[in-house]
Amino acid sequence: MVKDVKQATAEIIAAAGGKENIAAATHCMTRLRLNLKDEGLSSDEAINKIEGVISVVHAGGQVQVVIGQGVDKVYDELCRIAGFETQNRISEDLDNVKTKEKLTPKSVINSMMGALSGSITPILPIFIAAGIFKMIAVLFGPKNFGLLTETSHLFMLCNIVGSAGYYFLPFYAAYSAAKKFNCNPIMALLFAGVMLHPDMLAIVSSGEAFTVYGIPMKLVSYVQAVIPMVLIVWAMSYVEKWLKKVLPNMVRTIGLPVLTMAIMLPVGLCVLGPVCTIIMGWxxxxxxxxxxxxxxxxxxxxxxxxxxxxxxxxxxxxxxxxxxxxxxxxxxxxxxxxxxxxxxxxxxxxxxxxxxxxxxxxxxxxxxxxxxxxxxxxxxxxxxxxxxxxxxxxxxxxxxxxxxxxxxxxxxxxxxxxxxxxxxxxxxxxxxxxxxxxxxxxxxxxxxxxxxxxxxxxxxxxx
Structure with missing residues (x-):
């Protein structure tokens, strides 16, 4: 993280060959992207030594300085010094130009890990916050230091925050995965709501047979289920894309969300969710x-x-x-x-x-x-x-x-x-x-x- 924005920005400009060498500048979520007149005047080694800089990447004809959080402040300062007009943040995905990759076990595993990582990374603050609050409850609660009793409001509140962070993981994973797979996040959240609805949990707990459109549903609790949710949203993204192609514009407002959910109910509850459980059962x-x-x-x-x-x-x-x-x-x-x-x-x-x-x-x-x-x-x-x-x-x-x-x-x-x-x-x-x-x-x-x-x-x- 950049501590002194002005100093870091000045050093980046100098290491990039001076403000006269910078033809244009933009930024995304983590990178300061510089279009240089002569990349030979730029020193990656010097840029990497600047406090707050994570790395330097050359892509898309740009010198991209990876900074992470705070890149927007560095960008604003650079525009002020160089006299550029500030622009809105651009998409990080511009670097991810998809090329046709040979299908191998390694490529499949890499794709799966990439999808999982891309779905989980945005919800890291939830894990951190929930973990810290849960730690306070455990560490200072009655079973350890005993500074907080079970009836203490602070103890109860910390437990609630910690439990909420993990109990509702399917909701957080659904939203994040929807962003990753370019799917409607609201529909993904709705499906997570179906999975965690009290009535659905009661059906699972009862052990009585239940069907979706006559298709038997395996009785599975999806509390804290991250991977099944990511898989379901991935499938939903393809259903949504297909429906957008075949539905006339005049019925899309109603037809798209209704048909997406209608199709995904048996796919998610009777196929994808249970498949994850079956594999782990094995x-x-x-x-x-x-x-x-x-x-x-x-x-x-x-x-x-x-x-x-x-x-x-x-x-x-x-x-x-x-x-x-x-x-x-x-x-x-x-x-x-x-x-x-x-x-x-x-x-x-x-x-x-x-x-x-x-x-x-x-x-x-x-x-x-x-x-x-x-x-x-x-x-x-x-x-x-x-x-x-x-x-x-x-x-x-x-x-x-x-x-x-x-x-x-x-x-x-x-x-x-x-x-x-x-x-x-x-x-x-x-x-x-x-x-x-x-x-x-x-x-x-x-x-x-x-x-x-x-x-x-x-x-x-x-x-």
Whole structure:
């Protein structure tokens, strides 16, 4: 973030070859875009050294200075100095000229990650705010420091803000995904409302069969469901585009929203939403099967896949299915140690992101995720704010989690306490007599993900 706008702007102008070398200037959400008369007079190295500058990009015949928030102030100051007339912000998508890419597994995965990241990034402030308020309630509430009682209005208010941030995730994801896929955000919000309507939740809870136009609907709760919502809005964008082509203008005002919703109800509720649940159900079944057959390999698989299991809301069914067996044996040597390992790997990756990611805003996000996780065991900001947006963060976490889980498995560390202990750094206590062995695995998970993060960094982002 630029602290001294006037100084930074003057330095950018000088590094770009002086105001006489700037033919025109515009800006988008994160970039100051300069059309230079002679790019040879501009020094990328000098621009990169300016405080507040994240990077320099050459695209579209422009020298684009990536600044992030505050770019509008730098632009206004540059126009004042150079004597340009200010213009409205232009679209960031001007750089994203679509080229036909060969269909490969890598391109498909990159497209999926790009769509998911583009849908989640705009709602990061929700994760940060909700996480901080939830942290206050957990940290100062009756179960920890005890400064706030359960009847305290401040405690209740912090809980409400924290819960609202995550309970209504489908609404936030719907709006953001609609912007990403150029779909009507109001219709996306309406569909999210259908998914979270109290009557719909009651239908799911009752367990009684329900149909959409006679098509059986799988009874699924979409509370906190981000990925199914993004997938549904993606499909809605194509339905909307098709309807715009075939509907006459005279009926479009009524026909477009009504037909969009009419088509998407069975598509979303009977196909796309359930497909996500079915896939994660298979993964859950795989975890249950692995935990009873292949031991240490199961620990590695669980540790690597657990964040995705959480993002689909399948972690509770998995734990519920396995709890009776754990209670009967008196310990869990597979799933619980693996989930603890992945949580410590997440903390390592969060700290690495806070120290190593590009841009002040990304580093601030890393610190926010790290603090809320360490002090209140709240991992959602990390999961949705970093993990699902950054392929390298996902990789460093996976390697750290697998390393920690493998270490616990080789040492024979068993979890004997099946309830949480409040703070993630107290997780070794859950291993009982194996506390030291569990602690070693936790340290390995944390250290590996942190080390990889610091050595190799993260995916470069504009802000």
């Amino acid at each position: 993964i859950a079944d795989l975890i249950v099967w692995l935990s009873s057959t292949v031991g240490i390999l199961a620990m590695v698989v669980v540790a690597v896949l657990w964040p995705l299991v959480i993002s689909f809301g399948m972690h509770v069914p998995v734990m519920t299915a396995l709890l009776p067996a754990w209670m009967e044996m008196g310990f869990d040597a597979i799933v619980s140690p693996a989930t603890i390992a992945q949580s410590m790997a997440a903390i390592g990756a969060e700290l690495g992101y806070a120290l190593r990611s590009d841009g002040v805003e990304n580093r601030s996000l890393g610190w926010s995720c790290f603090v809320t996780n360490v002090t209140a065991n709240i991992g959602e900001p990390w999961l949705y704010g970093i993990y699902l947006r950054d392929k390298k963060a996902m990789l460093w976490h996976a390697i750290g989690a697998a390393s920690g889980a493998l270490t616990m498995g080789l040492l024979g560390a068993k979890v004997v306490m099946f309830s949480g202990v409040g703070f993630p750094w107290l997780n070794p206590l859950r291993f009982g007599e194996d506390m030291i062995l569990g602690a070693i695995g936790c340290i390995v998970a944390f250290a590996v993900s942190l080390t990889l993060s610091l050595l190799f960094g993260f995916t470069k982002k504009d802000a």
